[in-house]
Amino acid sequence: MATQSKNLHEAVIGPNQTYGSVTDTIANICLGKDAPVFWYAGLLAGLMLAGGLAHGAVWLFLNGVGIWGLNIPVGWGFAIINFVWWIGIGHAGTLISAILLLFRQDWRTSINRFAEAMTLFAVASAGLFPLLHVGRPWLAFWLMPYPNTMNVWPQFRSPLVWDVFAVSTYATVSALFWYTGLIPDLATMRDRAQNKVAKTLYGIFSLGWRGAARHWERYEIAYLILGGLSTPLVVSVHTVVSFDFAVSVIPGWHATLFPPYFVAGAIYSGFAMVLTLAIPVRHFYKLHDLITMRHIEAMAKVTLATGLVVFYGYLMEVFFAWYSGNEFEQFMMKNRMMGPYGHMYWMLIFCNSLTPQLLWFRKVRRNIPVLFVISLIVNVGMWLERFVIVVTSLHRDFLPSSWDMYYPTFWDWAIYLGSIGQFLVLFFLFLRFVPMIAMFEVKHLVPQSEKTRA
């Protein structure tokens, strides 16, 4: 109780902040002559990993998906695991921006911009995989409905077609939402930029924003509408992704539990990723006054809550297998726990179910290094979850004669790590060239900050 009331009174941003100081802190990151060493190091690491992606993709297009460890029965491997993982990570941004906006949670303002950026880049990484994954990528556009001379349409009963709609809608709305929210800040950047090129570019993208009252009015309406549009997407996208599995007949996939369990998992991994990114950014750019302990702690709490839902999902899977009385379901569960991939399952339980229990403790929630490690563990855990779902269900299904093992190859790893590289490159470019915190929104909180000063 004491903690809660204390938090309520705790200011969202640090003391001694003025309108000017907020703008300076954030805008100077982009407009400063040089970037910190940390930035160069991060970008270089990202580029190196992304090189693996480029190399892997070229090799893949030249040879085919046989360069991966796939086989029959395991027709889906890293590509689908990574796709679901990235899409899941992409959920936090919209949740923070849209739902917290609707619930008027003002602490969102310090983190929403880069959470949304993270969403976009995660969706960009996710979007790669379905394309890389198909056997004939040059024909992947056949999944889109378009009028054609063959008079053939996609097969609308297939969850993969639903995926195309869900993910493309999500990407579009997230991009619009993010960009709309950026416009006032881009105008600020335009006004402050000294460099001619920067001035011109910021000028173009700020769409002639002058800060007039009518601009603000329209902006607020547009932003609220987009927030309203995004909200159902938070739930729908991962529900549809879960249908890729739940609609099938394969034990371990065929479960009504999947939609809520996937959505919770997505938010869980998304928040973990926001923490993973926010903690170093806050440290290196010295943003302690803008991203305060209150933000960090709130994110830790959401992580714990969604982690518990995910844990409940794991328990229910076991219960369903037992209660179904279906020998295939029961075998699947037994195989998941004690089969050749059993270690993956127990690592997953450790990462996703046991580790976040530490977040019950306020001390842990406010201990930055520990929290950072926990967030990494959760990210790994959520990847393992997808591995367990995709691989252990497929590798031993109905007929023991078709059972086989799946071992990832060098190219599986190169492309997976490469997608992380692509994400990092985009994220570091974002840090350098786009205001990472919504300046004008944080300014709403400056009066609070001034109160603390007094």
Added chain:
Amino acid sequence: MLALDSDFLSTNGPGSVAMIKAFARGRKVENGNASGMNRLYVVEANATATGSNADHRLRLKASQVAGFAASLAAALGVGSAADELPEKAKAWIEPLAADLRANQGAAVVIVGDQQPAWVHAAAHAINAQLGAFGGPAVVTEPVLPAPSDQFADLKALVAEMESGAVETLVILDSNPVYNAPADVSFTGALEKVPFRVHLASHHDETGELCHWQLPLSNFLETWGDIRAVDGTLTIQQPLIEPIFQSKSELELIGLMLGDERSAYEVLREAYAQSWALSGDAFEASWRKAIHDGMVADTAFAPVEAAVVPEWASAVERPAASEGLELVIRPDSSAWDGRYNNNGWLQELPRPISRLTWDNVAAFSPATAAQMTLRNGDIVTLGAAGNKVEAPVWILPGLADEVCVVTLGYGREMTGRVGTGVGFNAYKLQSTGSLWTVAGLDLAKRGRTTELACVQDHYSMEGRNLVRIANAQEYSEHPNFAQEGGHGGGGHDVPGQGGPYLGKLTDQDGRREGAKLFEPGKSQGLAVADVENPLSVYPESNYAGYAWGMTIDLNACVGCNACMAACNSENNIPVIGKEQVAKGREMHWIRLDRYFEGSEDDPAMINQPLTCMQCENAPCEPVCPVGATVHSNEGLNDMVYNRCVGTRYCSNNCPYKVRRFNFLLYQDFTTETLKMARNPNVTVRSRGVMEKCTYCVQRINVARIKSEREGRAIVDGEIQTACQQACPAEAIVFGNINDDNSRVSKLKGDSRNYALLEELNTQPRTSYLARVRNINPDMPATSTGADAHAEA
């Protein structure tokens, strides 16, 4: 029938197709009536397709088979004395002899070609005693015109070559440099011959050491004639002009004699002389013989033969070996090495072991455990003064203290397929001990290698996939298959696919393994209600044809012919060992093999599996581009052009019969391969899913033909490739809308069941459950006889 180390139900030996056909016909049972069913006893060292069909199977070292035959002969009153035998084998003799005696005139003992003459003599004596001659066994003049001891001939030739007496040596379609036994130094002698000519289809080891290598025509390119095992003459009619400038043996011999006529002319003249016909009369007989595929009434007449009373001492009787015994057998794919360069055969999983692309040193689990061998370990085998390195494979069902190897590998000069595949077991063979070598020398090398096996899991996990009943249960419950059936149990071999496998089957397999069919108890699974199919989609209505298939598990002997036929019919690519090891084999029909009972003494079960052409096909609704769709005749069609390769259909297929072109598996450039392809079947490229189509191209040919003739397709007009090749007639295909079609009638049989019917996929292919003709007086084996005794 008693098969003594005889693999007569494989497609290897002479007359095997006829034997399989006759055997399978003797297994046909209908609606609870199993009275006319034959019974097969198998005593063998190897684990063969024949053994998988046994009603009772005894694992015995190859060298102990003679002792078994002696004991059986004694029990039947033709031998002198019983022999020292292992306990298990001893328990067999009395009830087996009683059963054979009770079937006087209908029982027969069959001996494998690789058993020594003494065992054959014993079998003849037993068969004579059982009145088999004139009944199931027939004696004729030998098919070979002048049988001789070929090894003695070869040794004599080698001696002459050594002495320089041979000036010119012409070798016709033979590769003695590779396959002469180790104690015949053919290679050294060959080099002493001043002029050496080799006629062969490939440039091989022998050709390499000859001055001239002459190209041999394929048997499909040339005229000739052949005698079948019963003596029937067949005129060999070519299907194609020689692709390359080659000669047949007949033509080469003719050339050497100064006769430049073609094989065709030579053959016609020989038959004209033999028939003493000319002009139109000859032409009519010639055409009839070619049309019929054989020359009528040329089978040898049975001859009167009696077994000499002193048969037991007429030939030398080999002793049973002590310790580890090497058993050498021809390979089901490479045979003696001549098919070593054939990709289809290399990739065809060997019966029972389901291995591809290698020969192995196979051991029973108990023997392997004793010697701490694991799958893939490299060992050195020492015999006949030679040592070869071989990979280990642990195969349940082999006799203990036996190492089984197959011939035909380790070729040094062969084509791009066979080079570097396997090890040469001929080096372990000597003329004194051709097929069984006592006291095998074995040493571990401490290295391992990967082998490409298409089926890693051995056990049915207690699932009722192959439903089996004993003949007695079958007569009492003809509907046993539809009432839930009896799933086999079985075990994994440790190290097969993961460290936890053994544990899992200890809990599952053993519990289910002993369980037998219990009337009225389905294993916790709903049996699909065919009258009220559960689907949100409207039921399809098939006005015209509705294609369906039945596979009779009681007839299938597990010979692999269906797989080979499908490869050829449907342009299925050969993908190589590495890809097979990754689990990407492309066969549209596969032959699943399960072990039932204990790992040490299992029964073996075969189940051919094709695309089931489900009515509610799980693959169809998940394809995002509609590349797999239902036809109006109920086929589950693949539209290759439309497939983008998401592989969702394969994931959602409970039978996992779909195959994916993970890489560019087809060879589009090699000219000869272009000619090998079926022009009616699309050649699939990279990134596309494929699967069994029920040979839709054959359906379409028949449809076009019938429409032009203004009639319906008649039953039996369409045969799928697998059905056509099946010597056991286990596969029946036809129109299930026609109540009178064979397939409809079989689907009405009480043994008919659908695989995984509880998933409501409503497969068009259904199975006829297997029935075992167990002799209740026999000692317990894992074929279900022990459970029977409990019941």
